[in-house]
Amino acid sequence: MKKTVSAILLTGVFAAMPAMVAAASQEEAKTEPSKEIVLNKFKDNWMISLEGGVDFSLGRFDSHADFGKRIAPVFGLNVEKWFAPVIGLRLGADYYGMKGAALWGNGMSGEMLDNTYYKQSYALITPALDVMGDLASLFCGYRERVYSPILYVGMGIPVAVSGDGDIADCVNMGMRGGLLNRFRLSDAWAINLDLRFDVFEETVAGEGNHAKTLSALVGVTYKFKGRGWNAPVVPVVAPVVGKYSDAEGDALVAQLRDANRKIADLEQQLAECKNRPAEKIVEEQAPVVTVYYNINSSELQGKDRVVLKAVAKAIKANKDTKYVITGYADSETGTAAFNAKLRKARAERVYDALVSYGVSPDQLEQKTSDAKLLCYMGVSDEILLCLFIIGAYEWGRYFFEIMLK
Numbered sequence: 001m002k003k004t005v006s007a008i009l010l011t012g013v014f015a016a017m018p019a020m021v022a023a024a025s026q027e028e029a030k031t032e033p034s035k036e037i038v039l040n041k042f043k044d045n046w047m048i049s050l051e052g053g054v055d056f057s058l059g060r061f062d063s064h065a066d067f068g069k070r071i072a073p074v075f076g077l078n079v080e081k082w083f084a085p086v087i088g089l090r091l092g093a094d095y096y097g098m099k100g101a102a103l104w105g106n107g108m109s110g111e112m113l114d115n116t117y118y119k120q121s122y123a124l125i126t127p128a129l130d131v132m133g134d135l136a137s138l139f140c141g142y143r144e145r146v147y148s149p150i151l152y153v154g155m156g157i158p159v160a161v162s163g164d165g166d167i168a169d170c171v172n173m174g175m176r177g178g179l180l181n182r183f184r185l186s187d188a189w190a191i192n193l194d195l196r197f198d199v200f201e202e203t204v205a206g207e208g209n210h211a212k213t214l215s216a217l218v219g220v221t222y223k224f225k226g227r228g229w230n231a232p233v234v235p236v237v238a239p240v241v242g243k244y245s246d247a248e249g250d251a252l253v254a255q256l257r258d259a260n261r262k263i264a265d266l267e268q269q270l271a272e273c274k275n276r277p278a279e280k281i282v283e284e285q286a287p288v289v290t291v292y293y294n295i296n297s298s299e300l301q302g303k304d305r306v307v308l309k310a311v312a313k314a315i316k317a318n319k320d321t322k323y324v325i326t327g328y329a330d331s332e333t334g335t336a337a338f339n340a341k342l343r344k345a346r347a348e349r350v351y352d353a354l355v356s357y358g359v360s361p362d363q364l365e366q367k368t369s370d371a372k373l374l375c376y377m378g379v380s381d382e383i384l385l386c387l388f389i390i391g392a393y394e395w396g397r398y399f400f401e402i403m404l405k
Contacts, residue, residue, distance in 0.1 A: 044226035045082040051075070051194055051219025055096055058212040062100030064117040072097030072121075074215050076194075080132070085142035085229055090130040090152065096198070098122050098211060124200070125161050126174060130154030142229055144187075150180040158200050172201035182221065187228065190221045291350055296334065298345035300353060308350065312357035319363070325350050327368045343368035 055074040062070055078092030102120040132152040136145055156174045178196035185191060193216070200211040289311050291304045300308070315323055327347030329339040347366045355361055 040083070040229065041226075042081075045088075045223070045229075046226070047080045047082075047221050047223040049076075049078045049080065049092075049192060049219050049221040051078075051192060051217040053194070053215060053217030055098075055198075055213040055215040057098060057100035058214060059100050059102075059210065061102050061117055062120075064101040065099070065119065069119070070100050072099045074213075074217060076217060076219070080221075082132075085137040086134050088132045088134075090132055090154070092128060092130075094126045094128065094156075096124040096126060096158070096213065096215075098124060098213070123161050124158040126156040126158040126198075128154050128156030128174075128176065130176075132180070144184065144228070146184050148182045148184070150182055151178075152180060153177040156198075174198055174200040178215075188223050190223070192217075192219045192221055194219065291346075293346055295330070296342065298342060298349050300349050305353060308353045309357055312354050312359050315354065315359050315363060319360070322363050322365060324365045324367060325354075327366070328371070331370055339370070340368065343370070 052073070052075045054071050057065075057070045057072070074094060074096050076092055076094040078090050080088055080090045082088035099121050101117040103117060130152040131154060132150050135149045135151055137148070154176055156176065158172050158174045176196055176198040178194060181193040181195070183191050183193075196215040196217070198211075198213045198215065289307055291300070291307070293299070315321070325347045327343035327345070327350075329342040329346070331339055334342070344366075347368060351364055351366055354364060
């Protein structure tokens, strides 16, 4: 049994109709592999590789040797253990043929390449341990692939085993890294292209001359049984097939079409409402004052003129406001033609009086109404109080002027 080390992504199933949910629940659930990382038992996912190729020396003095005289064979035998699709270890041993040039050091022959440097040739056996990471599984999730790029770094202990000159006690430390390109042939077999860079301590190559090599190896890998990864599975509801008759299917399609049509109508109405220009609301204020006339008369009384003077002052103080003068007449008496003429005359009398008191005609508008006039007191208490005080003052002044004459 594999142990999951990262969370499994749960897949939800959306059902369009309750009947479909009931039908689907009777279907046998299928499964599909998860792409998550899993662990396995220690006995699983072991493999062995054999590879061979060439190395090219890149040491400090190796450039003084000809290009072809710096190329030597390299072989390797490795055992790999993968703990998860993304990480594994490799333990092996490699044979390196080392050719190049040296000022002095182990592996030198008496042959001089020029007046200063000597030919250098020796061999190393290097046991090494590498940490390996599968980049494809790391970034794209686990699955069996034809090609897997595997990055690795490791350390080794190179031991000089042959060569010209004194090579005794040449045991050193080395570090390496590379890219293993693995191509899958089958579940058990794969071929490899191993590109590697090594750095060895200076004891082998001579003081002040670290040995460096660039290697290219081609090899084959065999995977022992217990290969692959049994990833966790998530249920997938099988598609419902053959659960509905043609008539039932047609009815469902008709319902969906009707719902879509209603949605389209609502969307169109919403768009029309958004594009409709905003209606301008004109707020009519309550009457500022009411002038009462005698029956069948349009003549203003003295007290009414006093009140209109006060109204004129209020209108002139609000130059941005427009006022409507409405003429009324009792529709219970008189003919319709006479009452219409009387309404118009009454409105004109008030209009003329306000203009004579200094009100701008642009602030005034005349109209008539055959409705019954009610006592309307809808204006604010502050305006009514102001008009009452002004009206009382003007009426009192008018009364005393008459009495003192």
